[in-house]
Amino acid sequence: MLSTIKKEKIIAILRNIPSDKVVDLVEAISLQGINVLEVSFMDEESFCQIEKIKKHFGSKMTIGAGTVLSVESAKKAMDIGSDFLFAPSSDRQVLDYCAKNSIKFIPGVFTPSDVSLCLSYGYKLLKLFPANVFPLNYIKSLKGPFPTTEYIAVGGVNGDNYNDFLSSGFVGVGIGSSLFPKELIAKGDWHAISKNIARYQI
Template sequence: MMAGEMEGRLSGTSVIPILTVQDPEQAVLASEALARGGMTVIEITLRTAQALASIRAVKEALPSLQVAAGTVLDDRQMDAALAAGSDFCVSPGLTPALLRAARDRGCSLLPGVATASDIMCGLAEGFQVFKLFPAMAAGGVALLRSLSGPFPDVRFCPTGGVTRENLGILLAEPNVLCCGGSWMASQSLIDAADWAAIEGLASAAQSGRGTGP
């Protein structure tokens, strides 16, 4: 994977909506609402039995939307995600085996990091964009600023504890490329079929305001 590829994928978005869905039809409807709100990238986590079917359904319905498979832990899940049509994969952490699997498959991967050692492992394999997870529990803005000194060329997608209230604060950090969050398409909004609310939250988040007007 080229070092700048992930940055190119994410450079046009302020936030990646994270969906954990139980039903492919709901996944499509939620994704359509997010797309109407201006989202160009979403993540569907591999935490439910219908996750792969949901990725496949969303890609068929919205081929121009970038769909990432989240919570990818090993090469088996990576293979399944790619077979389902995911555009790239996201992991909560990194291992040498996972990084090698991504390289061997030509798979775009956003690996998770929480420490300087994690970042150094990723850099050694050619990665420069990382998911900072769990972002707020690990230190939030203070951690981002601390990491900017030794790693001036690294960019982050903070995820974990990111809310519409703190989104703007995180995006203001120079080493933050975008953020990941689940509030735009929460399970309660999906269950209520409140697609208008999802669209509105997406629009506010994509503008970098988070909370909306």
């Protein structure tokens, strides 16, 4: 998973997207060269969206299930074919389940204690959340005592600052509504969405 993130840099985060628009949105995202998605688990509709995206795009896209907060959600996500799991936190039960089942899991961290817990389960690729509340050199401080760790910035990342995060040592960034504003999704203006995404040049 680390090699994929290092190559792709941007994870597009889909949250509360209408199901009848999700395939068109992912098509617009894909046309601009973004090939890694997180579909946040908010309700049963999210599971259906992952299945729909996987069916339509196959192996062309790497599809992760996000906001995985319980073992039950982790099981459901893997049952429907998610390529990886993403979480905003480092829940011990979820870490244990994923480690025992060799699941590609990117847990969320906020403190050195969170990082230490994730490492104890073998997870070194971590999501710093919310990334925008820290100075950009925060992960440099974390990598001092934890040199094997790598970080993805999520939370407050947008077109104005995403390169700052990448230049500061983050291997990737997760970006949501600033990539595809909800008003453009509501209009079905996929051309405008593609044009907006094109601003993000890696």
